[in-house]
Amino acid sequence: MERFVVITKEDFTVLLERLLGAYQVIAPVEREGRIFLSYVSDPAEVNMEYKGTTLLPPKRFFFPEVEVLFTYRVTGGRVELYDKLEEVRGAKRALLGVRPCDIKSLEILDKVLIGEYKDPYYAARRDGTLIVGLTCNEPDEYCFCAFTGSGPQASGGFDLLMTDLGDRYLVEIGSDKGERVVNLNLDLFKPASKDEVNEREEMLKRVEAEIRRQELPDLTKVYEAFAKNFDAELWLEYGRRCLACGKCNYVCPTCRCFDVYDEPSLDGSSGKRVRVWDSCHFLSFTRVAGGKVFRSERPSRVKQRIYHKYCYGVDEIGEIECVGCGRCIKVCPAGIDIREAAKRVVEL
Amino acid sequence: MEKPKVGIFSMSSCEGCLVQVLNLEDKILEMMRSVELVDCRLLGVKKSYDRLDIAIVEGAVMSDEEERELREIRERSKILVALGDCACHGGRFLFKDFKFDSVPVDLPRGLKSFRADPLDKYVKVDYYVYGCPIDGDDFLRLFKELLMGKEYRPAPFNVCAECVLKDNECLLDKGIPCLGPITRGGCGAVCPTSGRRCIGCRGLAEDANVDSLIEIFTKRGIEVPEYLWELKKQVGGGRRG
């Protein structure tokens, strides 16, 4: 089997219909001018022509913002637990139209959450999900994946990767799972010509060149600069501006901090243990029983996220945890720009 | 085990927060099974009792009579909960910069001056349920946690955090003076989700950065309302150290 195949846009709609029959399909949709990822039931809802990124990253489909870990029942002196993991297992899903930066973010989350310990909820959802990526034809003003080594080309982590070539898609096969999908739908695919593969390369080069019009350092290699500028003045400035709203964490495709709490029923005889997304920008994030807060100063919280991306990630999994999607820049009401911060740190 | 005795009281208010409680509908019946409601004028409950385990008080204190009543309730009660913005802040976050004491008025019933005071001006308040109106689920959580002997904590985040999870685009980007960035969350960002700016009804978030919001407004050409300058004087960049 060739590594590259093509499918016309018309046939892609047919493919979508077939996928909808076999999978729960998650794809970009557009509503009221906003692009977001959503479960879809109709090919007509799917928007594969969007620019830049979706507002929220795909992580919520693997690590939802609210998740019941287990439920419990207390009767007399006995406690029974009911694992919710079983409900997560076995779902066959296809995630369509995700960008290379987001594909990279899933690879990063894999390294964090499936290591010495394994987060079984995340792992089960990952196992059951086919990843069909979509490269960018047109980056938006926030994109800087070329500087974080996570785009515009995806080096792996996908089952299929599509590139829009106008009237058709060039599709790169990235795994056995992806190959099986192509094999099952051979009537829709045909082998790609050399020209078509070249066309994609040209396209990605053009996109990369566009992103590289920004002047940024190689962000995969800023560890040292960050390490020695932990007490730099600029962090105080960012701290003064930061609203501690946590939006940057929520939209970051690699942020996965969470809080865990119990939600009892009214009579207390049963309940559930729930985990929800948390944010290192919240004052409560480092509050221990008794009230002490370890990171009470806002600059220290601003730093926590940015350092986690460019430094602690390297300590943790051997690479930076920023994929250059630019979402945190887009949503920050105070205009805190992680690109700019990194650049300033390097230039100090 | 004896059921905890609960009283629900109203100072001056629109009673919308109590209506929110009633809007919990069938959960109310369940709630009422775990406690003994001994006092609630709105629902016509008035039993004789000495001590209350939980007193839930809605509304602002606007007269000497209400002040007296509140002090009495406090004395009788183990736990006192302030329900809604009027009880928590005297309606300050709803009415913003309005200076109540600056209005010269003739008042009936022998009242000398106008006031609208939060409960904690007069008595110790153990827990606060914020919002105008309060959020029903928030109240339910408080109720459960108090019954279990837990400490209730209001949402630790601001409205923006919930707003972005609803896939909303930022209203500030459209030049709308939204107070989401400095307002305590827990409402599910209901106003911005409906395309309406946050009016700050739940009060300041735990770590509100008013300075920064003023800067944001200014940068985007949004007129800075007077009350933000007031708030800036009080909290500025929020908590430090």
Place this chain on the structure above:
Amino acid sequence: MAKEVVLEKVARIEGLLNLAVVIREGRVAEARAEALEGTRLLERILLGRDYEEVPDLASRMCGVCQAIHRVTSVQALERALGVELPEQLELLRELVAIGGHLQSHILHLYFFVLPDFMGRSSVFELLPSHEPLIRRVLRLKRIANAITEIVGGRAVHPVTPVVGGFTSLPSRLKLERALALAKAFRDLVEEPVRLILSLEAPEFERRTAYVSLRGDGEIPLLKGPVAVSGRGEFQPHEYERHIRYVTESYSMARHYTLSDGSEYMVGALARLNNNYHNLSDGAREMAASFSVKFPSYSPFDNNRAQALELVHFAERAIEILDALLESPPGRARIGFEVHEGEGVAVTEAPRGLLIHHYRLDARGRVTLANIVTPTAQNYKNLEADAREFVTVLLKQGVEDLERKTEMLIRAYDPCVSCSARFFREH
């Protein structure tokens, strides 16, 4: 020797109200409806504010009928700015109001009124014997709230209605859901309404003037001339010529009379007395099967009128939703220019006629605000009814005079909270 009977802080009504009845030589000399709720100075707070802020604050007048307060303030501002909405948006507004009416009537009839007729003091005491009914009305309340929420964004203090339309519109899916909810409401409400219609209220009649909006083929909530039974009609902007307020040193609320100083009644009974022929088919049939006739001069029939309105407005909601699904609204909000202006909106709140009146300066800031709530308008009529009713009770020598008098107060469904806004600047 004068005796004063004071019903203190009457239970199961919204807000704090005393009713004081002065009895001299076996006859009622005076009745005073004393609103105790702290006055909230809302009109004063509105002065100088941007018109955009007004609906947010105005809806905080009252926790029970906030939906209609919001819609009314928006309408008055629209009049001031000369904004006219397309029909679909008007219909959506009516839907917000209907959701509010349905939930308010349910709350009043089943939580506040029903216990009286069952010889109980609270709805919780009804639980052991009437759990299925209570569960059903709770469900009805939930449905009514859900309808408001779909259109208004939130059930208590809805957020979407703004000058020029709405901040966002419900999707088709949501409208379909609202339609299903309205139909479910209509089905489920039948039995509880029958229950209310079958209750035997104390016998008491006293003719008064009934004031409400009057419609052509409908029971209007948001438009139409104001009808004063037996005396013709007036247009909303003329309200100041037809009603006037009096201040009573015993009450935190303004009390209202007609221009000749006589009392009048607003509310569901006034609406049906003036619009009976416009009741929906279902409501009309139900009235007939219980021999409920309008016009009626018994204030206790206000409860029956409310019960019939539950059916009527549920059917009206279905009609509106059918129309909206047939031809959905296009834009959520139409454009307009801010300029100087003055506007009055008169609407029907669950408890009756509601007036919002604003004047704006060239920048759209409020320079005058006046809000007339239904309960404030009813106080004088309530006092007159109380005088006569207690006199009758004294003659009959009934033992439960206080309980019966409380029932009279409750029949009015007073909302003291939003009536208490008395102020007069030095």
Place this chain on the structure above:
Amino acid sequence: MRGNPYLPALAKIVKTRRETPDTATFRLEIEGSGGLEFTPGQFIEVSAFGYGEAPFSISSSPLERSYVEVTVRRVGNVTRALFNMGEGGVVGVRGPFGRGWPIEEMKGQNLLMIGGGIGIAPLRPLIEYVIAHRNSFGDVILLYGARTPKDIVYKEELERWREHIDVRLTVDVGDETWRGRTGVVTVLLDDVEVDPRETYSVQCGPPIMIYFVTRRLVEMGFTDDRILFSLERLMKCGMGFCGHCMIGGKYVCRDGPVFKYSEVKGLLEPALVR
């Protein structure tokens, strides 16, 4: 790792012992296994269902395999629930988690142990281990400081330990019965004479104690890799996922709670809390 690591094992509170007015030691018997195999210094997550989960250092001896103990101060929802439950209560246990004291490395060396308040809890299993293997260690000194005499925990054990190791106490504020030293725990360091080159110092206590003790130990000539401490942070998951316990690039729950000063140097100063 087998099974779902978020799912706790059930355990019964079989014994409680009041240590101070607000502190107690809970003995837990885990369904199926009784106790746990663990390294002194490791912690477990204890669930009170309906109240939540909280991390506690294991305070019982590692030689004891039929139960585990935790010593708990009543400060939050979970601990209050444990106190209210008392004996017979059913709780959840996950763990053990984290990295304990490097016992093999410390063998043959002197030990200078410093505990503050309830911070002595993670030292207790180490002390029991040392006493059981007394010949494998040189001089062993325990310095323990509490706020008042009433706040001293493990009173019985302290007496027993005296027979095997050098135990020295101080309280911040004495009372009429107190005959011993007063002052913060660093005052006890003034009288300590050990060779820092052949001694490991291990400490656990409030952050401010660790900060000052560490400074003092450095002055005494201890090298950074011979200064060990157990750190306190909010640890929700125990597995390095939830992020609450991060200090710099380290997760206290997974990479700690026991750290060498050399590993987290510069991260402890109060002004630079990460």
